[in-house]
Amino acid sequence: MDTTETLLLPPGGSTIAGEVDALFYFIVYASIAIFGIVLFGIIYLSIKYRTEKAAVEGTTSGVSHNTRLELAWSIIPAILVIIVFIWGFNVYMKMSIVPKDAMEVKVTAQKWFWSFDYPDGINTVNELVVPLGKPVKLLMSSRDVIHSFFVPAFRIKMDVLPNRYTLTWFEATKIGRYDIMCAEFCGDRHSEMLAKVRVVSEREYKEWLESGTETAEDITPVDYGRALFRTKACYTCHNVDGTSAVGPALNGIVGKRRALVGEGEVTIDENYLRESILEPRASIAAGYQPVMPTYQGMLNDKQVDALIAYIKSLK
Amino acid sequence: MNKIPEVNYLNADRGIKSWLFTLDHKRIGLLYLFSIMAAFLLGGVFAILIRLELLGPGKDIMEARTYNQIFTLHGAVMIFLFIIPSIPASLGNFILPQMIGAKDVAFPRLNLLSWWIYMFGAIFAVISMSAGSVDTGWTFYTPYSTTTSTSVVAMTLGIFILGFSSIFTGLNFIVTIHKMRAPGQTWFRLPLFVWGLYATAIIQVLATPVLGITVLLLILERVAGIGIFDPAMGGDPVLFQHFFWFYSHPAVYIMILPGMGIISELISTFSQKKIFGYKAIAFSSLAIAFISFLVWGHHMFVSGQSQLASAIFSFLTFLVGIPSGIKIFNWLATLYKGKIRFDTPMLYAFSFLFLFTIGGLTGMFLGTLATDVHLHDTYFVVAHFHFVMVGGTVMAFFGGLHYWWPKFWGRMYNEIWAKISIAFTFVGFNITFLSQFLLGAKGMPRRYYSYLEQFQSLHGFSSFGSWIMAVGFIIMAIYLIYAVFKGPPAGDNPWGALTFEWRTTSPPPKENFKETPTLTHGPYDYDKIIPKRTI
């Protein structure tokens, strides 16, 4: 079956999607057939044998067996489900066995964002960039609770557990952007734990790898910082309206003094902000947990500067 | 003209104490009925709140944390306080001893104790969940449940207590069915509702202790940090899922098997016809009960368990579907050459057949490994289990409630309002949950406070349906309560049914029968005898 837009399922975008969809629609048609028989039975029999009278006299037929009929409605469904089971198992094994030539991306889930580590040392947050037509193996683990990596368009889903690795893989067949969602309940912002897969051509992918991550040519540092604040998922833990979340609010903090966990105080300036981004666990603001991951290697200097500029601009 | 008997179980003793400390299974059944209906109302209000919040993406009426709390409350209240005890403890308690011709259940004091434990556990759980804002979902998966700051311990303690209530009911029923049958009431003359309760009781007794130890471990994990489920301490969070589903999957059959029993009664009575394939239905209940213990892993196809385990669980899951299918076809065959009447209980039975068949067939998508990967933890699953639980169990429960309501109170409800009510419920239900199948297939994950724009119209439909359904239930509550006080007397056997409970007065005397009855025919021998309808 083609992986174009279908009635019940989202448009497919991976090699496995077509196979899953074919099975899905087979079960749809089989179900409709069985449901049709049951519905017809109910309607036909209840019209044919209906009786109007409130109190009904006279006994009815004592028929309570029909071996052939009973065998038929046991064996035919049994055959059907065996077909579906075997078919489902075959496709499932294809989903489970990762092709040998797959490129590997490490996926880390954390409340409430996804980060991706590429073999070449590149990191991204909430955006997985992959080349078209190449199998991609995802090696996944979580830093806190159980999450689940779900890409509806690719028909893949796998739980992401703390302290162990789980695997899944896909091979994209169409250029485009696809939703990644967290499918295992993980707390307040479970429904905001969204990301994107960006499928690009092989050539574009190479270029993207070489350029590091996205660049900012034409925009001001503050605007660039604002964009990074979203794409790097800073917003999942830091508010900019003065309210605390997992981490402290970031508006109007520059120049203020702040107590640290343990002992001491610090004046919030560019150096402290830089340290907090690159080595977040070095000095923790009092009242907060040391849960922020390091952004060392995930942001270049220009990006750190842009984020600091953005934070300074917040009132 | 029918009359209410002057002395019956309702007026034999008077005063609030004679109810709260009664040993009469009929009164205990009613106590349970009132309690679980209160739980149903509470759970229903939470359901409406969930649907209101999901009217649009983003915030509608509440914060994310409140929403998480509400769906947890909805699940836990509906499952542990309503649907698990629903049919066995209320209808079963009232009807089972009468069906087998006994004066009471084997252990009346244990029966009362089970209700008290239920009340204590229920109040404890609801208060702790509301006050402690538990937000784990009713499945309370580790390590989320061991790390969240909310009062998971109090809630799970409530569930632990409720487990005893369930075990005691199950234990009581097994012994009652074995030891308390009247002369002539042989195993294969037992009404199929009794067989359903029997299979249910076996699961209650065997599965509930495992839930007990699971929540106990969870409590110890939180309180004492024993590290069993904590990955940071060498524990295994997936072990929790195994434990949890080892109970909670059979629990699904605790919910549905008694419902299937009721449907057998209704279909036979209202088509005035011997049930087709009595033994097939009875044994399929036992088969379902047995296989239900072996399929828990189908909740965990994407949890990282081995492919082999997943394959085995998938296969066994399909196996459990076959006895359910057999039941459906047997019920259809019972209609053949019957004299079918469309009284309200029969309409519930038809609704059951319609909705449960959809629920069962959509289960195929989830039992199949490859398609489950896509559908797992989406609204497809939500819709599937609501079709089975509401379309199946709740429809059967209300069918049974309408069927035995005249037996409980000696009075009949208004048939026209009853039909209006079920029309609302049926239509509303389908609008609410059919749209959720589509949402799930399109990739809408469950337990989402907010959602992407493309899901909005279907969510809107679903919320709209929930209001229609609510109207149906409100109408039902009004005419049923009205009937208790003002309904016309129904007589001993308003439906012309053959099972034992219709041979005593409505309402029955305190000891069920004036003298111990002897049974001389099967429960569905409409080919030999037609009892007279009293209405």
Place this chain on the structure above:
Amino acid sequence: MTSGNSSGHRAHLAHHFSESSQQSESARMGMWIFILTEVLLFGGLFVAYTVYRSANPEMFYNAHKHLDIHLGTLNTIVLITSSLTMALAIRSIQLNDRKKSIKLLATTFALAAVFLIVKYFEYSHKFHLGQLPGKFYTYTGIEGSNPHIFFSVYFMMTGLHGIHVIAGMIAISWVMRITIQGRLSSEYYTPMELTGLYWHLVDMIWIFLFPLLYLIG
């Protein structure tokens, strides 16, 4: 169970039963089912034990050496003896020898207490060394990964068993009381019989716990 009784000598027969044998058979069956639920309750812990032992076989072996095998053996003997005295107490009441039955029940109760006292010494020794479950574990002398898991399992299993011993002692003292009051006889001794069944279960569980925890290897 008193309402509806007509004659004095059948005072123990509840109104909803038609004869004594039906009542006692029901009670016995109910107790067996209850025992089944208890087995499944412990079953969960046995599964946890199996999972963690197979995940850390060496750690389990190293950790078990820190249990006192002598005290464990002593407790096993104590419990088996108490099962015997319980059975003899039932035998005596069947023969209508009420005095002997009471003495034997008292012995059973005393043996149960001995079991708990021995257990108390074992526990306090472990508390002292810091061989405690989960996050309270402070001991350092055991090799292998996550030795605290062994003690989590140990304390949960023996602790839950200990609670059952206490429940059994409560049941035994209640049976002793109604025996002294003269409410049990060779004609009606169901409460003692059921307590006996329960006590044998408590004993049985220990017989599984002892080798699994103390005799690994």
